Amino acid sequence: MMEKMIFGRFIPGDSFVHKMDPRAKLIFVFAFIFVVFVANNIPAYIALVVFTFFIVFVSRIRLYFLINGLKPVLILMIFTFLLHVFFTKGGDLLVEIGFVKIYEEGLKQGIFISIRFLVLVFVTSILTLTTSPISITDGLETLLNPLKKIKVPVHELALMMSIALRFIPTLMDETDKIMKAQMARGSDVTSGPIKERIKAVVPLLIPLFVSAFKRAEDLATAMEVRGYRGGEGRTRYRQLKWTGRDTIAMVVFVVLAAILIYLRIYY
Numbered sequence: 001m002m003e004k005m006i007f008g009r010f011i012p013g014d015s016f017v018h019k020m021d022p023r024a025k026l027i028f029v030f031a032f033i034f035v036v037f038v039a040n041n042i043p044a045y046i047a048l049v050v051f052t053f054f055i056v057f058v059s060r061i062r063l064y065f066l067i068n069g070l071k072p073v074l075i076l077m078i079f080t081f082l083l084h085v086f087f088t089k090g091g092d093l094l095v096e097i098g099f100v101k102i103y104e105e106g107l108k109q110g111i112f113i114s115i116r117f118l119v120l121v122f123v124t125s126i127l128t129l130t131t132s133p134i135s136i137t138d139g140l141e142t143l144l145n146p147l148k149k150i151k152v153p154v155h156e157l158a159l160m161m162s163i164a165l166r167f168i169p170t171l172m173d174e175t176d177k178i179m180k181a182q183m184a185r186g187s188d189v190t191s192g193p194i195k196e197r198i199k200a201v202v203p204l205l206i207p208l209f210v211s212a213f214k215r216a217e218d219l220a221t222a223m224e225v226r227g228y229r230g231g232e233g234r235t236r237y238r239q240l241k242w243t244g245r246d247t248i249a250m251v252v253f254v255v256l257a258a259i260l261i262y263l264r265i266y267y
Contacts (some may be wrong), residue, residue: 009169016245017059018129022139024246028253029127035257036116044263045115051256052119059126066129068209071119077117084110128165137162138240143194163219174211178204 012018017025039045056063067074090105128136140158148154182203 011061011128011129013060013130013228014249015058015060015130016056017126019245020130021240021246022131022241022250023142023240024242024249025127026136026139026143028249029124031253031257032123033120035253035260036120038257038260038264039112039116040264041267043267044260045112047256047259047263048119049115052122055123055126059130061126062128066122066125069208070125073121074118077114077121080117081110081114084113091137133162133166134238136165138238142240170215171208171212175204175208178207178211 036048039048053063056066069130085102085106086100088106088109089101089103091108092103092104093101094107131139137158140161141155144152144154146157
């Protein structure tokens, strides 16, 4: 499962989404996170799901690959759904088995929260899958440029976020290698009682942390010998350019927001 993780991975391509300016994609994703919470009824959530699958289609990222790479998140989504189903009260009583009672409001909220969680994960994953870490860094730095007036180290912040994002798949791959090495030596963290699994995780975490610190040290040394001194006075080889496709994406987003607001008020 580790090698199938997609967080932080970049897949080169020539789709509409790939060619968008990273600033437009970042604005789109950040605004989408807020707009998702406007939905509060069935038609609004249907509109969100349809729009999300439209983004997946336009990005030319295979849906099977996207779902397969998000299995750990899907497990968390199912857990969240069950929490709402079993612990949210309200509406008609649908099922009663002993002390377990499932109410209409709990089922509805579980479905709504799960859909909200799913579309957020899909859209944010599309951002990282279609945008290189360097482009994300440049886009973040440009968007945060006004903060330089109050002495905020914008370049360093954007670089840290980009490096952290890039290290996610690297650390996941490293975790997979360590797990296989431990299993080859007779250790098994995938089966047995919970207590034994927790004990088996300790020999996994120690080499993982050592490897992470070693990679961080190597990266810092590489940046230092190449003369990196922060964002002051630095120029860019790649210049960002806002095009018509970026304006189209913003218009489409405004239409989606208007539809969701309309459904919230009048439906």
